[in-house]
Amino acid sequence: EAQVTQNPRYLITVTGKKLTVTCSQNMNHEYMSWYRQDPGLGLRQIYYSMNVEVTDKGDVPEGYKVSRKEKRNFPLILESPSPNQTSLYFCASSPGLAGGFSTDTQYFGPGTRLTVL
Amino acid sequence: KNQVEQSPQSLIILEGKNCTLQCNYTVSPFSNLRWYKQDTGRGPVSLTIMTFSENTKSNGRYTATLDADTKQSSLHITASQLSDSASYICVVSEYSSASKIIFGSGTRLSIRP
Numbered sequence: 250e251a252q253v254t255q256n257p258r259y260l261i262t263v264t265g266k267k268l269t270v271t272c273s274q275n276m277n278h279e280y281m282s283w284y285r286q287d288p289g290l291g292l293r294q295i296y297y298s299m300n301v302e303v304t305d306k307g308d309v310p311e312g313y314k315v316s317r318k319e320k321r322n323f324p325l326i327l328e329s330p331s332p333n334q335t336s337l338y339f340c341a342s343s344p345g346l347a348g349g350f351s352t353d354t355q356y357f358g359p360g361t362r363l364t365v366l
Numbered sequence: 367k368n369q370v371e372q373s374p375q376s377l378i379i380l381e382g383k384n385c386t387l388q389c390n391y392t393v394s395p396f397s398n399l400r401w402y403k404q405d406t407g408r409g410p411v412s413l414t415i416m417t418f419s420e421n422t423k424s425n426g427r428y429t430a431t432l433d434a435d436t437k438q439s440s441l442h443i444t445a446s447q448l449s450d451s452a453s454y455i456c457v458v459s460e461y462s463s464a465s466k467i468i469f470g471s472g473t474r475l476s477i478r479p
Contacts, residue, residue, distance in 0.1 A: 253409070284469075291370065291455070291469030292410075339409050348459040348467035352398055352417065357409025 251276045253358035255340050261364045262330055270325045270361050272340030280343045281323040282307070282355070283315065285336040292339065298323055299346065330365040337362050368393040370458050370470035378476045383446055387473045389439040389456030397461040401430050401441045404453040404472065413441070413454075443475075451477045 253274045262268055274281065282297040284307075294307030298317040312334055314326040323342075327334060340358040341347070347355045370391045379385050391399070398417045402410035414423040414430040416439070423430050427444045443450055453472040460466035 289471055291471045293469070294467065341409070348397075349462045350397060351459075352415055354412045354415070357411070359409055360407070 251356070253340055253342055253356050255338075255358040255361050257361060258359060259362050261366065263366050264331055265329050268327050268330060268363075270327075270338060270340075270363070272323045272325065272358060273321050274323075274340075274342040274356070275321065276342060276344075276356065277320065278342035278344050278356075279320070280345055280347055280353070281317065282341045282347060283313070283323070283325045284339045284341065285309065285334075286339060286360075287336050295325070295338075297347070330363075332365050335363060335365045368458075368460060368466075368468050370456055370468045372454075372456050372470040372473050374473060375471075376474040376476070378478060379446055381446060381448055381477050381479050385443050385446060385475065387441045387443075387454050387456075387475070389441070389470055391437050391439070391456070391458045391468070391470075393437075393458040393460050393468055395461040396434060396437070397459040399430075399432055399439050399459075400457045401428070401439075402455040402457060404455055406452070410455055446477050448477050448479060451475060 283295040284292040293309045296315040298304045338361045341355040343353040343355045345353045373388045400415045401413045404410040416432045429442045432439045455472045456470040
């Protein structure tokens with residue numbers, strides 16, 4: 250089944266404890282992206298990747314890191330989480346560029362609910 | 367500043383009734399507009415996409431319209447079902463080579479039996 254998977258689905262942690270949220274897709278998509286979703290706000294893009302070893306900042310990249318060593322994986326790293334990073338996080342992938350000129354459809358993972366105490 | 371505004375924020379209707387959700391945007395230059403459905407606890411799923419030249423796009427009981435002149439879109443749901451209970455998100459892409467996507471905050475739709 251074509252899908253985007255994220256782990257963990259739920260995570261409670263404390264301020265300053267490094268964590269990684271994994272994202273994997275099995276559709277051979279070039280483009281992957283991370284978003285956060287907060288109440289009353291639309292999804293906001295954190296980072297995106299056009300291809301292996303190519304990553305770029307989205308609208309809210311502060312406090313986050315990503316890597317794209319393999320096409321299928323795009324982990325999100327919080328080196329020193331803070332309470333304002335408590336949010337619902339979504340990973341997404343698409344065949345090509347999402348947004349801009351492209352009409353490619355993004356496929357979203359199930360989400361990771363992160364709480365930072 | 368590019369923005370996407372959706373209304374209403376929430377809506378409750380009876381099963382079998384029709385409803386229309388609204389989306390106004392200021393994104394310029396415009397590339398395309400999507401409607402997504404997001405079930406509780408799940409990621410968004412694309413329903414429709416419309417480019418500048420398209421006025422209407424249907425997907426089963428979902429019909430989206432686009433007026434690029436007034437920068438407005440609507441999503442009409444016909445003969446609602448309990449499974450239509452979800453958030454509906456309007457997403458507009460800016461016409462550029464970058465990954466410019468602006469998400470609305472969504473309309474929370476609840477269908478009552």
